Amino acid sequence: KNEVEQSPQNLTAQEGEFITINCSYSVGISALHWLQQHPGGGIVSLFMLSSGKKKHGRLIATINIQEKHSSLHITASHPRDSAVYICAVSGSNYQLIWGAGTKLIIKP
Amino acid sequence: EPEVTQTPSHQVTQMGQEVILRCVPISNHLYFYWYRQILGQKVEFLVSFYNNEISEKSEIFDDQFSVERPDGSNFTLKIRSTKLEDSAMYFCASSEVILTGELFFGEGSRLTVL
Numbered sequence: 001k002n003e004v005e006q007s008p009q010n011l012t013a014q015e016g017e018f019i020t021i022n023c024s025y026s027v028g029i030s031a032l033h034w035l036q037q038h039p040g041g042g043i044v045s046l047f048m049l050s051s052g053k054k055k056h057g058r059l060i061a062t063i064n065i066q067e068k069h070s071s072l073h074i075t076a077s078h079p080r081d082s083a084v085y086i087c088a089v090s091g092s093n094y095q096l097i098w099g100a101g102t103k104l105i106i107k108p
Numbered sequence: 109e110p111e112v113t114q115t116p117s118h119q120v121t122q123m124g125q126e127v128i129l130r131c132v133p134i135s136n137h138l139y140f141y142w143y144r145q146i147l148g149q150k151v152e153f154l155v156s157f158y159n160n161e162i163s164e165k166s167e168i169f170d171d172q173f174s175v176e177r178p179d180g181s182n183f184t185l186k187i188r189s190t191k192l193e194d195s196a197m198y199f200c201a202s203s204e205v206i207l208t209g210e211l212f213f214g215e216g217s218r219l220t221v222l
Binding site for chain 1: 216
């Protein structure tokens with residue numbers, strides 16, 4: 001069983017829709033990261049959180065430590081949001097355990 | 109805004125050749141990492157580095173791999189004798205704080221082994 005599971009694997013939506021990507025994990029963590037991977041391959045850190053909720057612009061990330069679950073939301077989605085969104089967790093060691101990613105396509 | 113830079117962006121090499129991938133982490137960061145992503149697969153952890161030594165390494169990071177910080181700014185990943193299966197995108201990252209520190213990634217170095 002994968003230690004970090006993301007859903008959905010692929011998501012296609014129309015511009016303006018509210019997007020939710022989910023992440024469940026099975027290990028104890030010190031922090032959870034949401035990252036964005038562009039079509040060219042580059043990775044950008046969006047959020048790092050260990051409790052509660054964070055918001056940057058149209059992006060919102062929440063985490064429920066008891067349920068070992070996190071969600072990434074995108075409000076008023078735009079075609080430039082099209083990318084792969086990856087959940088990764090850091091535990092008691094130096095490694096990040098990565099999810100497989102959710103490929104998001106926003107159509108105009 | 110400070111950024112992590114990686115060179116080269118793409119390298120093509122013959123199987124058995126040595127490859128060095130270079131990274132310049134953000135200057136006040138103390139923790140450095142290498143990850144790799146084989147085409148179509150998940151990102152995988154290779155190694156973390158702190159205080160001029162390896163903190164942790166994965167099973168992938170075998171004797172063919174080595175890292176060093178030769179001059180206090182560069183952080184290099186060396187693959188001694190490349191294999192076809194080493195073809196991947198290699199990402200360098202750095203953070204100010206371990207475990208709960210935000211990670212900053214370079215743009216990646218694509219290695220193609222022929």
